Amino acid sequence: MTEAAQRDDVLQGTLDMLVLKALSLEPMHGWGITERLQQWSRDVFQLNQGSLYPALYRLESQGFVRSEWKTTEHNRRARYYALTAAGRKRLAAERRTWQRASHAVNLILAVEAP
Amino acid sequence: MSVVARVRAVMSRLAGLGRRADDERAMREEMQFHLDQLTRRHITAGLPPDEAQRRARIEFGGIVGHEEAARDALRSRFVEDLIRDLLYGWRSLCRHPAFALTAVWTIGLGIGAAVTVFTIVDSIFLRPLPVPGARRLVTISFRRPNGREEWLGSHGASLIRARATAFDAVVAHDSREVLLVSAHGVASERFGAFVSPNYFDVLGVRPYRGRFFFASEDSVPDRDAVAVLGYDLWRTQFGADPAAVGEHMQVRGHDVTIVGVAPPGFIGISVGGAPNDVWLPTMMLGVTDDACIGQIGCRDAAALARLAPGATLSQAVTQLRAMSRELNAMAFERDTLPRLAIAPLRGMATDQRSDYAALAPLLGGIALLLVVIACANVGGLLVTRGLSRAPEVALRFSLGADRGRVIRQLVTENLLIGGAGGALGILLSVGSVRALMGFFTKDSEGFPHFFYLSLDGRVLLFTVAASLATVALFGVLPAVTTSRVALARHAAQSRIAGRGRGRLVLMGAQVALSLTLLVGAALMARSFLALMHRQRFDVSHVALIRLRPEQVHYDPARAQRFLRAVVSRIEGMPDVTGVAFGRGIGFLWDEGPITMPVGRTPSDTALTAYTRFVSPRFLATLRIPLLRGREFTSDDDAGAPRVTIVSESVARELWPDGSALDHTVVLGGKAFRVVGVAADFAVHPITSPAPPIVLVPFWQNAFQPEVDARLAVRVRGDPAAALAGFRRAINEIDPVVPVTELMPLTDQVRANYTAVHLGAVVLLVAAGVALFLTGLGLYGVIAYIVERRTREIGVRIAIGATSFTIVALMLRQGLTATLVGGAAGIAIAALSTRLLAAYLVGIEPGDRVAFIAAALGVTAVALFATYLPARRAARVDPMMALRVE
Numbered sequence: 001m002t003e004a005a006q007r008d009d010v011l012q013g014t015l016d017m018l019v020l021k022a023l024s025l026e027p028m029h030g031w032g033i034t035e036r037l038q039q040w041s042r043d044v045f046q047l048n049q050g051s052l053y054p055a056l057y058r059l060e061s062q063g064f065v066r067s068e069w070k071t072t073e074h075n076r077r078a079r080y081y082a083l084t085a086a087g088r089k090r091l092a093a094e095r096r097t098w099q100r101a102s103h104a105v106n107l108i109l110a111v112e113a114p
Numbered sequence: 115m116s117v118v119a120r121v122r123a124v125m126s127r128l129a130g131l132g133r134r135a136d137d138e139r140a141m142r143e144e145m146q147f148h149l150d151q152l153t154r155r156h157i158t159a160g161l162p163p164d165e166a167q168r169r170a171r172i173e174f175g176g177i178v179g180h181e182e183a184a185r186d187a188l189r190s191r192f193v194e195d196l197i198r199d200l201l202y203g204w205r206s207l208c209r210h211p212a213f214a215l216t217a218v219w220t221i222g223l224g225i226g227a228a229v230t231v232f233t234i235v236d237s238i239f240l241r242p243l244p245v246p247g248a249r250r251l252v253t254i255s256f257r258r259p260n261g262r263e264e265w266l267g268s269h270g271a272s273l274i275r276a277r278a279t280a281f282d283a284v285v286a287h288d289s290r291e292v293l294l295v296s297a298h299g300v301a302s303e304r305f306g307a308f309v310s311p312n313y314f315d316v317l318g319v320r321p322y323r324g325r326f327f328f329a330s331e332d333s334v335p336d337r338d339a340v341a342v343l344g345y346d347l348w349r350t351q352f353g354a355d356p357a358a359v360g361e362h363m364q365v366r367g368h369d370v371t372i373v374g375v376a377p378p379g380f381i382g383i384s385v386g387g388a389p390n391d392v393w394l395p396t397m398m399l400g401v402t403d404d405a406c407i408g409q410i411g412c413r414d415a416a417a418l419a420r421l422a423p424g425a426t427l428s429q430a431v432t433q434l435r436a437m438s439r440e441l442n443a444m445a446f447e448r449d450t451l452p453r454l455a456i457a458p459l460r461g462m463a464t465d466q467r468s469d470y471a472a473l474a475p476l477l478g479g480i481a482l483l484l485v486v487i488a489c490a491n492v493g494g495l496l497v498t499r500g501l502s503r504a505p506e507v508a509l510r511f512s513l514g515a516d517r518g519r520v521i522r523q524l525v526t527e528n529l530l531i532g533g534a535g536g537a538l539g540i541l542l543s544v545g546s547v548r549a550l551m552g553f554f555t556k557d558s559e560g561f562p563h564f565f566y567l568s569l570d571g572r573v574l575l576f577t578v579a580a581s582l583a584t585v586a587l588f589g590v591l592p593a594v595t596t597s598r599v600a601l602a603r604h605a606a607q608s609r610i611a612g613r614g615r616g617r618l619v620l621m622g623a624q625v626a627l628s629l630t631l632l633v634g635a636a637l638m639a640r641s642f643l644a645l646m647h648r649q650r651f652d653v654s655h656v657a658l659i660r661l662r663p664e665q666v667h668y669d670p671a672r673a674q675r676f677l678r679a680v681v682s683r684i685e686g687m688p689d690v691t692g693v694a695f696g697r698g699i700g701f702l703w704d705e706g707p708i709t710m711p712v713g714r715t716p717s718d719t720a721l722t723a724y725t726r727f728v729s730p731r732f733l734a735t736l737r738i739p740l741l742r743g744r745e746f747t748s749d750d751d752a753g754a755p756r757v758t759i760v761s762e763s764v765a766r767e768l769w770p771d772g773s774a775l776d777h778t779v780v781l782g783g784k785a786f787r788v789v790g791v792a793a794d795f796a797v798h799p800i801t802s803p804a805p806p807i808v809l810v811p812f813w814q815n816a817f818q819p820e821v822d823a824r825l826a827v828r829v830r831g832d833p834a835a836a837l838a839g840f841r842r843a844i845n846e847i848d849p850v851v852p853v854t855e856l857m858p859l860t861d862q863v864r865a866n867y868t869a870v871h872l873g874a875v876v877l878l879v880a881a882g883v884a885l886f887l888t889g890l891g892l893y894g895v896i897a898y899i900v901e902r903r904t905r906e907i908g909v910r911i912a913i914g915a916t917s918f919t920i921v922a923l924m925l926r927q928g929l930t931a932t933l934v935g936g937a938a939g940i941a942i943a944a945l946s947t948r949l950l951a952a953y954l955v956g957i958e959p960g961d962r963v964a965f966i967a968a969a970l971g972v973t974a975v976a977l978f979a980t981y982l983p984a985r986r987a988a989r990v991d992p993m994m995a996l997r998v999e
């Protein structure tokens with residue numbers, strides 16, 4: 001397995017959660033999700049934008065999001081994704097896991113060298 | 115690659131076929147939209163369009179890689195959905211095993227019926243010979259104005275061979291000669307073919323041993339006595355000895371040299387006729403004695419031609435038409451000018467089809483009715499089930515399930531049913547095709563018949579298509595309505611009652627169709643019983659034997675000595691109660707009856723009677739009542755005064771005062787003394803009423819001395835079991851004389867009237883299946899109504915309704931459908947049973963007994979199917995019922 005692929009795997013876990021979080025506010029299209037995440041993270045995340053789509057299809061197949069085609073305010077057709085009830089639950093669960101894990105990581109990093 | 119991964123890959127490829135285009139388009143559009151937005155942002159930020167686009171592409175990343183990853187996600191979604199749907203469907207079917215089994219069996223029976231008929235019609239009428247290039251083969255024959263086909267003859271074949279360029283080969287063949295073949299001291303009757311030398315080449319057959327015929331061996335009549343053995347004959351009579359090639363054998367007493375052996379499996383081209391065991395050149399047709407070989411106008415052989423590469427059937431027709439005057443000159447009886455008929459070689463030989471021609475629409479009609487009934491049943495079942503699942507589906511919608519996904523899940527579930535039903539249908543049809551073709555294995559003289567019979571690729575394709583069509587029609591539609599109903603759940607309650615009524619209408623239609631089938635079945639069954647039992651003689655417990663001393667060229671004196679010896683030997687055997695014999699094709703029903711004028715004086719020729727040449731004890735053996743006088747004795751022979759037994763109708767016609775005995779009757783110009791009067795009996799079962807019959811002693815045949823004879827032996831117990839003993843006894847007397855047609859008389863009757871027997875059995879089975887399905891459907895719909903109205907029934911019982919009124923209430927639902935459907939069924943039957951007329955013996959298409967019996971049968975089944983759930987309704991506990999909701 002290449003190094004790049006490994007990095008993708010690590011990213012994937014958080015990417016799914018971030019996408020679910022973005023969709024928890026309102027249904028939006030893929031571009032909107034990218035914009036929103038960059039804005040929220042104050043441009044810290046330079047995500048490989050194309051990799052968003054496989055993640056979205058996966059989430060849809062797992063039943064966490066559903067999609068439908070709508071027209072944007074600029075009169076273009078775009079696929080809007082929305083969170084399902086299962087997606088909402090999933091987001092809550094992922095958030096708890098993330099918080100526990102990051103709390104633990106922070107605790108470990110906070111330990112001063114003797 | 116693991117097995118699972120492989121299965122997944124295959125399934126995703128299959129699944130992808132339909133969906134990929136849509137998904138792909140959506141994916142591209144979506145990603146393009148993203149790129150456009152990104153580009154626009156860079157442009158707004160002040161970059162030139164080129165640079166903006168470049169930056170956007172970099173930020174988006176490798177589009178091909180993303181697309182691939184996206185495709186993987188889509189694919190795995192489909193496969194996972196499918197697996198999940200299948201499991202879900204399987205579980206939900208397991209929760210309702212009664213529904214699942216009913217649906218699967220109903221589809222299975224419907225498809226089984228359709229495939230069976232398709233296979234049989236295919237093998238009788240449509241299938242080309244299993245030889246290379248079979249589709250370019252055509253038959254050429256004369257067609258008489260009355261529709262009868264006649265052979266073109268070898269002269270016609272050579273004329274066409276020389277002149278018609280649309281054909282690159284023309285074969286002459288006579289594939290149905292019964293030949294006595296003797297070798298190594300063993301004689302047996304075999305079907306032989308006389309063929310032109312190009313026969314084997316055109317059929318693409320190579321010799322298994324030795325060679326086939328040279329062209330020079332078919333140029334001079336009676337000169338080249340050469341023969342090719344069939345593989346089976348070579349194996350059984352020559353022990354598969356390669357040295358058989360070059361040996362001699364006798365064909366009808368003529369010495370021939372064996373030059374080759376045909377490959378295993380090649381049994382000639384007489385589909386629907388007997389398999390060939392031996393082949394000779396057409397110029398050897400003289401061994402059959404009655405051939406007119408070498409004469410113009412001799413229709414000694416059928417013509418088979420192969421279209422030249424690039425030539426079309428219509429070109430061939432044009433060329434033949436140009437030659438029609440010369441060809442017609444070869445047809446005798448020019449007063450009925452025949453037309454040339456050219457037809458692709460498919461199924462059984464065209465001149466043998468007439469007996470079976472009416473079978474195809476009959477079988478087809480029956481299968482169609484069964485399929486319609488099965489479909490109506492499955493449709494009703496699935497719709498009802500869909501409705502009863504409305505709450506479940508509504509729940510899934512409210513949990514956020516996608517509408518398309520729910521429909522797909524329902525379709526998958528139905529695919530499971532359809533697939534299982536289709537598989538069952540194939541199994542059933544394999545069995546039923548075999549059973550039905552059992553009817554065609556032997557003819558009335560005991561010779562085998564062959565068909566190329568198997569479920570082929572086309573039939574399987576047909577099954578798959580039929581399965582899927584059934585599922586598409588009755589799986590998808592109810593699934594769609596289910597979703598709609600679920601979306602408008604409130605509306606559903608009021609519509610459900612209407613659905614029950616809709617199903618009752620469907621049930622009425624099923625009752626009508628079942629009744630039609632049942633009437634047909636009753637008519638055919640009565641017809642078959644009449645054939646077997648109502649002929650004024652008794653066909654049971656009689657064994658038939660045909661002696662053919664003519665095949666070994668015995669003169670009448672020698673043949674009759676032999677016959678006397680056989681009769682006295684068999685009469686002495688245990689369990690034999692009577693032996694009679696006579697002449698004619700078919701023991702009782704003479705296919706070529708001899709009719710003669712009969713009267714009291716030579717000039718009195720007003721009455722024509724069937725003349726039979728029979729032995730002593732003929733009437734007693736067949737249990738035909740002797741009304742007055744005596745039977746023939748062995749003293750009534752050529753030297754004794756001529757005597758006769760007349761049938762009752764002859765006696766009444768000639769001597770109305772009843773004084774027939776001892777009077778003289780003139781038959782064919784000769785005087786006979788009447789010694790007995792027999793009851794009228796049928797000569798041919800279709801003849802009704804029985805015709806006038808005159809019996810003449812076999813030994814005294816004053817018209818033509820007898821050589822061959824047919825024996826009827828009445829036995830105690832099973833006649834089939836006694837046959838081997840009879841053959842042994844006859845062979846001990848004279849091993850040279852061929853003994854054939856050893857069979858119970860009932861078998862001969864059945865084989866003679868295959869269509870009646872087959873029609874009766876198929877109709878009985880079809881009517882049984884239809885009744886079963888209709889009963890099942892009625893049961894289902896009434897049970898469903900009872901379930902829906904449980905509350906109402908509870909209230910009725912609570913306010914004092916008796917169980918009798920409840921049962922009556924429910925019965926009324928089913929009986930209304932039954933009565934209305936039944937009335938319609940009687941009307942349909944009255945209109946359609948005329949189609950059966952060709953198969954009806956001794957009864958009318960409007961036979962009241964058949965109609966009444968069928969109506970009673972349907973009503974009984976309907977009552978029973980309705981009563982079971984109705985009784986359950988009467989047992990509803992009002993307290994429980996009211997608490998249901």
